[in-house]
Amino acid sequence: MWQMRITSPVRHALIIKLAGLFFPTLCPVCGKNSDLLNESPFCSGCWSLMARYSGPHCRVCSLPLPSEYASVCGTCLKEKPPFSRAMTFGVYEGVLAEAIHQLKFYGQRRLAQPLGELLFTLDFPAVDGIVPVPLHRRNLRKRGFNQSLLLARILSGKLGVPLFMDILTKTRLTPPQVGLSAKERVMNIRNAFVVNGHIRNLRLLLVDDVMTTGATVSECAKQLRKAGAKEVIALTLARAGMF
Ligand SMILES: [Zn+2]
Ligand SMILES: [Zn+2]
Structure with missing residues (x-):
């Protein structure tokens, strides 16, 4: 071997x-x-x-919590996020983190299917459409694919829910979020996304690979809500646990 x-x-x-x-x-x-x-x-x-995280977590944003006694994290208590809730499969660590890393940064597209399958262990809410978190066109050209779109396409096919792939676009190129504080991440991504299309009164599932502080999905959800979406539920493969 x-x-x-x-x-x-x-x-x-x-x-x-x-x-x-x-x-x-x-x-x-x-x-x-x-x-x-x-x-x-x-x-x-x-x-x-690659196990589903079943420990205590915030029931709004799914942040892993150190104790069963709290059901909502401090951030969500302070300010209600623009998404109604965030669902996630696992914690961004170990094998799951390495697999996502291989998919994203080493072009192993074939990993999208098995990783996407993991999401079907979650209970899906009824939604009208699935929206992937977009990449800026320059990053899309560099990577050759959008990992969130690959996951969203798998979900759309299997759930029979329309994929809205051009509704949300990233129009401003932003520096990577890695290494920034929670506050800096919010500022960095602010007004980077634009909604084109009719989503009034629709319930949308917003799909991304990893959620860390939630700055990106919050900004996307904010724009989708502004454009008339009735509800946005975020779904990610992994949540970066910060306890
Ligand atoms: Zn929370
Ligand atoms: Zn192995």
Whole structure:
């Protein structure tokens, strides 16, 4: 079996990417032979670690909470977010974080399908349309695809709900949110999105891959509500836990 020495996260990801190109039967997260190829490109060990988070969390924004006693986090208590609630599959750490990283930054589009399947373990509300969080066209050109659109398309097909892929566009190029404080993230993304189209009185499911402070989904939800949407429910694969 092909073995590797992990030297740094960047080199590890690069080795896995190259391995994926030449040896598509290897698990894209750990590099071992995948024993679940009919079901998923991940090996059974990694697949079983992609578990749904079931611990205490904010019932509005889904932020993992340290105790069962609080049901709403401090941020949501202070100010009601523009989305009615945020649903998420897991916590952004370990194998799930690595899989999302491989999808996004190493072009492993084939991971969108199994990762999208994970979302179907959640109870979906009735909605009128699915809206992916868009990338700015320059970033879309660079990456070649929008991971949120890939997930939204899987959901739309399986749930039989229309995909509104051009309703929301990112018109302003913003610096990456990584490394910014919660406040800076809000400022950074403010007025970066524009709504084109008729969404009056519709209930929308807004899809993104990862939610950290919620600045991006909040800004998107705010614009969708301003344009007349009756309700916006955010859905992400992973929530960055910050406790
Ligand atoms: Zn694996
Ligand atoms: Zn909250």
